Amino acid sequence: MLNAKKIMMFSSVHVWNDTRIFYKEAMTLADAGFEVDFYAIDNGMEVVKHPGLQVHLLPASTSRLARPLRWRKLYKIAKASDAMYYHIHDPELLLLLPKLRKKKPEAVLTYDMHENFPADIETKTWIPAILRKPLKQWVLRMEKRTMACCDHIIFAEASYSGSYEHITCKKTTVYNYPTYMEAIPKTPSDSPFTLIYVGSITEDRGIFEMLELIRRLYEKHPSEYCLKLLGPMTNSLEIEVQEFIHKHQLGAVVQVYGRVPYPEIWQAYAESDLGLCLLHPIPNYLQSMATKLYEYMAASLPILASDFPDWRAFIEKHQSGTVSSPFDTEKLIHEIEKRAANPHFYAQEGEQGRLTYEKEYHWGIEAQKMLTTIYNPH
CATH class of the missing domain: 3.40.50.2000 (Glycogen Phosphorylase B;)
Incomplete structure (x- = not known):
């Protein structure tokens, strides 16, 4: 039986202290009474402790070819978890959702879209120019198939939604606004x-x-x-x-x-x-x-x-x-x-x-x- 107060949040790309994921979303969910298991990349910085939030570090890799091994590891962890909610942050992790949906039909699957990835492919310098257009078309097809498994899609920008009107799951724009901070006193200084x-x-x-x-x-x-x-x-x-x-x-x-x-x-x-x-x-x-x-x-x-x-x-x-x-x-x-x-x-x-x-x-x-x-x- 799945635990209705437990969330597995995971990324195969972002470091553990990513501002949006860790300091905003994960902390908010932990403060709301959820048990949050958060998997993300180790960057050598000391992990911040927060009640209800457990950080699990994944080893950094210098090779993009090693990422599929990371996906496989995350899928195995997700399959074994008793969490009700699964919240992913990378387009590549959409590939895991069809299998995860079959294994856990009652789970709630959320894709948090930080950028319009298909549009971004056109300017990725590490992708050879000749491959960008066919890769974009493949990504669009992959998204259409895998997003059908989602219960929710979160857009970080409202402008992304126009590209995903064909996706029928629930969609919400959650802007990446700063956490609330009291006004900062200006530091008096004679510096430049x-x-x-x-x-x-x-x-x-x-x-x-x-x-x-x-x-x-x-x-x-x-x-x-x-x-x-x-x-x-x-x-x-x-x-x-x-x-x-x-x-x-x-x-x-x-x-x-x-x-x-x-x-x-x-x-x-x-x-x-x-x-x-x-x-x-x-x-x-x-x-x-x-x-x-x-x-x-x-x-x-x-x-x-x-x-x-x-x-x-x-x-x-x-x-x-x-x-x-x-x-x-x-x-x-x-x-x-x-x-x-x-x-x-x-x-x-x-x-x-x-x-x-x-x-x-x-x-x-x-x-x-x-x-x-x-x-x-x-």
């Missing part, structure tokens, strides 16, 4: 005007545009600006980033922190002046709202973001910053210099963003949506 970026660090998320920005600012205004980068990146990219920093002698003005536990990013925000979100205009980014926009609002930080139509409308509506092409270095520098020269005036952008976050854009709202539609349907 600080730009910050928090999130996965990749080329298409603007790492080299941000480095070029700080390089130009350093040339024009030595010691007046600095850049903080918080988030994971591949070893090969980190080598390129460090080479850029060394070549242009930016060691004193660029701070690279790597992955930082979610509760600790807020102190970095308190010591910063402007949040950057200079993503490239690829399909997945154009169709979704970056989580960091909401985090910057929560931290009362003015925003400088890519000029995507939805982002521009959002930022203009809430008067929380400005937008520019991520490739227009001159305009970006102009916007940064304006804010550095008039910090008290532009602090209003951060204050306006904070007020809107408190009313509309925090995780407490989304947590209740998840609980009432999936985990407490009666």
